[in-house]
Amino acid sequence: MVHETLAATNAVVTLDVAIPDIFWGWYVTMNMWAKSIGTGLVFMLFLLLKKNSSEMNGLRTPVMITSFIFMNIFLIFTWLDLHQMWRMWHIFFYPHWTSAITVGAWMATLFVGLEFVMIAVMIRKEKCLLTKQPTAFFDKTLFWVTLLAIPVTLYTAGIMAEATARELWQMPTESAQMILAATLSGSAAMILLGGSKLSDETKSFFGSVLGLSALMAFIIYMSEYIFGAMKAEEVAAILHYVKGDGEYATMFWIGQWVAYILPMLLVALYRVSGSNSILSLAAILAIAGLWVVKHVWLVIPQLLPLS
Amino acid sequence: MQLGFLVDLHLCMGCKGCEIACKVENEVPLSTWRLRVKYVDVGTYPETKRTFTPLRCNHCENAPCERICPVSALHYIDNGIVNIDKERCIGCAGCVMACPYGAIYIDPETQTADKCTYCAHRIASSMMPACVVACPVEANIFGDLEDPTSNISTYIQQHTDVQVRKPEKGTNPHHYYVGASQAHLNPLASRREEGYNLFNKITTLPLGGHH
Numbered sequence: 001m002v003h004e005t006l007a008a009t010n011a012v013v014t015l016d017v018a019i020p021d022i023f024w025g026w027y028v029t030m031n032m033w034a035k036s037i038g039t040g041l042v043f044m045l046f047l048l049l050k051k052n053s054s055e056m057n058g059l060r061t062p063v064m065i066t067s068f069i070f071m072n073i074f075l076i077f078t079w080l081d082l083h084q085m086w087r088m089w090h091i092f093f094y095p096h097w098t099s100a101i102t103v104g105a106w107m108a109t110l111f112v113g114l115e116f117v118m119i120a121v122m123i124r125k126e127k128c129l130l131t132k133q134p135t136a137f138f139d140k141t142l143f144w145v146t147l148l149a150i151p152v153t154l155y156t157a158g159i160m161a162e163a164t165a166r167e168l169w170q171m172p173t174e175s176a177q178m179i180l181a182a183t184l185s186g187s188a189a190m191i192l193l194g195g196s197k198l199s200d201e202t203k204s205f206f207g208s209v210l211g212l213s214a215l216m217a218f219i220i221y222m223s224e225y226i227f228g229a230m231k232a233e234e235v236a237a238i239l240h241y242v243k244g245d246g247e248y249a250t251m252f253w254i255g256q257w258v259a260y261i262l263p264m265l266l267v268a269l270y271r272v273s274g275s276n277s278i279l280s281l282a283a284i285l286a287i288a289g290l291w292v293v294k295h296v297w298l299v300i301p302q303l304l305p306l307s
Numbered sequence: 308m309q310l311g312f313l314v315d316l317h318l319c320m321g322c323k324g325c326e327i328a329c330k331v332e333n334e335v336p337l338s339t340w341r342l343r344v345k346y347v348d349v350g351t352y353p354e355t356k357r358t359f360t361p362l363r364c365n366h367c368e369n370a371p372c373e374r375i376c377p378v379s380a381l382h383y384i385d386n387g388i389v390n391i392d393k394e395r396c397i398g399c400a401g402c403v404m405a406c407p408y409g410a411i412y413i414d415p416e417t418q419t420a421d422k423c424t425y426c427a428h429r430i431a432s433s434m435m436p437a438c439v440v441a442c443p444v445e446a447n448i449f450g451d452l453e454d455p456t457s458n459i460s461t462y463i464q465q466h467t468d469v470q471v472r473k474p475e476k477g478t479n480p481h482h483y484y485v486g487a488s489q490a491h492l493n494p495l496a497s498r499r500e501e502g503y504n505l506f507n508k509i510t511t512l513p514l515g516g517h518h
Contacts, residue, residue, distance in 0.1 A: 095378070098375075105377065164476060
């Protein structure tokens with residue numbers, strides 16, 4: 001590693017341009033966080049349909065509306081992050097299909113469009129022109145929307161992987177993290193939205209999804225934390241920002257505790273005590289902590305000088 | 308035709324003539340650079356020396372910026388240059404994030420991405436890039452890499468220490484250096500003292516705008 005030659009060369013940059021500040025900041029964090037909740041809720045609604053469809057009553061419309069709202073938060077922050085936001089339409093008229101940004105924009109638009117149709121059908125049941133059986137239509141469409149939710153939640157990992165300057169972000173780990181972020185935040189949001197409409201058994205099921213998602217995501221982060229530095233010196237230099245007295249070390253560990261460790265412990269406690277308050281607390285912490293975790297991982301590779 | 312650049316670092320004396328010529332030719336706004344010369348001091352006093360490295364877009368054969376651009380604002384032209392269409396750019400900064408060399412910036416005036424184009428507009432009129440013309444010691448060598456008799460091809464044939472920046476990235480840059488050390492090419496091979504620079508104390512550039 002060239003870093004080890006520094007003691008011998010004592011090489012110091014004495015004149016260079018200023019390093020650009022963070023380009024993808026908290027707007028992009030909001031984008032990823034809101035998309036995780038939006039797609040995660042669709043995953044959980046589909047799981048509920050397959051597990052116990054009778055509990056879907058009274059949950060179809062509010063859950064889909066919540067997902068729709070979070071998907072629109074995601075779209076708004078994506079749009080606001082553009083330096084030329086009024087040219088957004090270029091993505092649809094001059095698409096470049098090697099770009100994960102293009103593919104994602106098209107899929108997310110289709111996804112949100114389908115969600116809108118499903119909500120409209122459920123709200124205007126009597127006057128619906130599409131179908132005489134709105135609930136059956138909703139449940140059938142949910143299958144296709146769930147399928148679409150997989151690439152919609154994954155495509156941001158593709159963008160990060162295409163940002164080849166940022167060695168830390170690799171497609172295999174980031175795609176796993178994106179799916180786990182969706183199942184973590186989706187199950188958490190479902191626990192909070194379901195409330196008394198969900199049976200104890202179903203709540204316990206979503207609690208397990210939450211706890212296992214937290215566990216697996218935590219394992220991946222710890223694997224990167226411990227072993228990441230061994231694969232490339234750039235990764236080692238980036239991870240230095242979250243290790244020891246690194247400038248993002250505190251924020252990194254707050255995120256890990258709030259998003260993963262505490263929810264895992266609280267879910268375990270819930271399974272022993274059966275207290276709904278404990279499960280709700282785990283859900284709130286997971287959703288809040290996910291933002292912090294995402295933000296740290298987004299920012300740290302951008303601190304490294306590229307030239 | 309495949310245009311490429313080579314800088315002989317044995318010759319470069321860090322005068323920054325290329326940097327200024329580029330700024331003037333392309334009307335590059337304040338606080339942004341298409342081409343810059345980085346100074347790295349190596350050694351311990353009194354055994355010290357200063358190295359100079361001109362840094363610009365590498366016009367990669369496998370350009371990450373071209374791949375990630377959602378609207379093909381970044382595109383290849385027939386002579387191998389990675390060019391940019393500022394009218395089409397939506398300013399998503401994907402290219403800024405994708406370039407392993409930090410060669411792309413967001414123009415604060417147009418709010419679109421911009422970078423070195425090897426002075427594509429000058430080449431279209433059979434002129435050399437502005438930085439090549441300005442260099443007093445002919446350290447910048449520019450030409451067709453597919454023509455074995457071109458200056459750049461001859462230079463590559465005659466020198467054994469031809470290198471590119473970050474070859475491990477698989478970008479296949481068309482920008483070469485002769486006489487480079489790790490301190491020249493690898494950002495991790497030198498320290499950056501916080502808050503200290505030769506001429507100012509600015510180490511990080513705030514982005515402004517809506518960020």
